Amino acid sequence: MPIAGIYGPDDFADRPQGQTISSSRAVPPARTAQPLPMPSLEWTPEVEQATAPLYERVRHVIPPVEWPLMAPTIRAINELKRARNAVVLAHNYQAPEIFHCVADIGGDSLQLAIEATKVKADIIVQCGVHFMAETSKLLNSDKTVLIPDARAGCSLAASITGADVRLLREKFPGVPVVAYVNTSAEVKAEVDICCTSSNAVQVVESLNAPSVIFLPDRYLASYVASKTDVKIIAWKGACEVHERFTGEELRAFRDADPSVQIIAHPECPPDVLAEADFTGSTAHMINWVRERRPRRLVMITECSMADNVRAELPDVEMLRPCNLCPHMKRITLANILQSLLTLGEEVTIDPVLAERARRSVERMINLRN
Numbered sequence: 001m002p003i004a005g006i007y008g009p010d011d012f013a014d015r016p017q018g019q020t021i022s023s024s025r026a027v028p029p030a031r032t033a034q035p036l037p038m039p040s041l042e043w044t045p046e047v048e049q050a051t052a053p054l055y056e057r058v059r060h061v062i063p064p065v066e067w068p069l070m071a072p073t074i075r076a077i078n079e080l081k082r083a084r085n086a087v088v089l090a091h092n093y094q095a096p097e098i099f100h101c102v103a104d105i106g107g108d109s110l111q112l113a114i115e116a117t118k119v120k121a122d123i124i125v126q127c128g129v130h131f132m133a134e135t136s137k138l139l140n141s142d143k144t145v146l147i148p149d150a151r152a153g154c155s156l157a158a159s160i161t162g163a164d165v166r167l168l169r170e171k172f173p174g175v176p177v178v179a180y181v182n183t184s185a186e187v188k189a190e191v192d193i194c195c196t197s198s199n200a201v202q203v204v205e206s207l208n209a210p211s212v213i214f215l216p217d218r219y220l221a222s223y224v225a226s227k228t229d230v231k232i233i234a235w236k237g238a239c240e241v242h243e244r245f246t247g248e249e250l251r252a253f254r255d256a257d258p259s260v261q262i263i264a265h266p267e268c269p270p271d272v273l274a275e276a277d278f279t280g281s282t283a284h285m286i287n288w289v290r291e292r293r294p295r296r297l298v299m300i301t302e303c304s305m306a307d308n309v310r311a312e313l314p315d316v317e318m319l320r321p322c323n324l325c326p327h328m329k330r331i332t333l334a335n336i337l338q339s340l341l342t343l344g345e346e347v348t349i350d351p352v353l354a355e356r357a358r359r360s361v362e363r364m365i366n367l368r369n
């Protein structure tokens with residue numbers, strides 16, 4: 001069914017102004033952290049030999065001429081990880097040289113945070129955006145979580161605050177609230193349960209309520225509403241990357257080659273999803289490609305994910321209407337290296353707020369088990 005209502009900042013005249021959108025801070029390195037000296041970043045025969053197995057992983061997506069510019073930094077990062085007892089988590093939207101060459105764990109934001117709980121590292125370097133680093137901190141409170149560029153935000157997470165959730169609760173008393181994981185810890189602390197794009201319908205139905213407030217992504221809300229009888233009240237947030245795709249763009253691909261397969265992320269607008277052969281989360285899309293091995297594929301999500309899949313499955317030809325996430329692209333090999341050298345920027349969350357936010361995430365995780 002269509003969504004039952006959609007609300008945004010303009011619908012609340014008494015909405016507080018100038019509030020923060022994030023509960024956590026990235027802070028300079030602690031006084032006790034010892035910065036390490038910058039290692040040599042020269043391209044030498046030794047570096048070439050040591051990084052050759054890594055180049056094998058990305059040779060279908062990174063031209064040989066670019067490798068000597070990246071390999072010395074990749075080698076330095078991998079050595080520093082051992083020296084610092086650190087793990088690097090990389091979201092599927094990170095560039096292939098990060099995802100395939102320095103990450104210890106790759107995946108969607110929740111997979112990353114959960115997998116990080118299983119490793120014995122002291123430090124997590126989050127290659128992704130700020131809300132992902134917060135989620136990692138929530139689930140790994142005993143570890144130091146670093147983000148190489150604290151400015152790496154997200155249009156979805158920035159669309160709503162904890163105060164907005166409280167206003168929605170006042171407007172719809174007793175209606176449970178579900179937050180997509182693409183929200184700040186401050187917002188997670190105000191809701192009943194979190195969800196991912198993989199389990200959103202399951203989470204909504206688990207509440208056994210006739211109506212649910214689902215935030216902040218209006219398009220994911222509309223996708224969920226199309227799959228359930230629960231009345232969905234939505235928020236006006238959107239992912240600035242996925243909302244730029246259009247159904248017309250997809251029809252042009254299909255007209256040019258009717259055999260092409262199109263898969264799309266549910267953060268896309270409904271006219272895009274109507275044209276897709278399959279709709280699913282980043283993890284579901286990757287599994288779909290691994291299982292089906294289509295000859296030609298249009299992957300409607302952030303560009304780098306298509307590169308990362310192509311590095312693994314070079315027989316799949318990717319036709320890419322390419323939308324890059326500017327926030328994800330703030331993370332580079334250079335600032336990952338810097339982060340490991342200086343132990344900056346550390347992500348910290350107020351402990352009381354963290355406890356409430358963690359509960360919302362853990363309720364969802366317990367539902368999955």
Ligand code: SF4
Nearest residue numbers: 154155239240241325
């Ligand atoms: S791709 Fe969209 S949802 Fe993901 S971080 Fe970028 S703006 Fe946020």
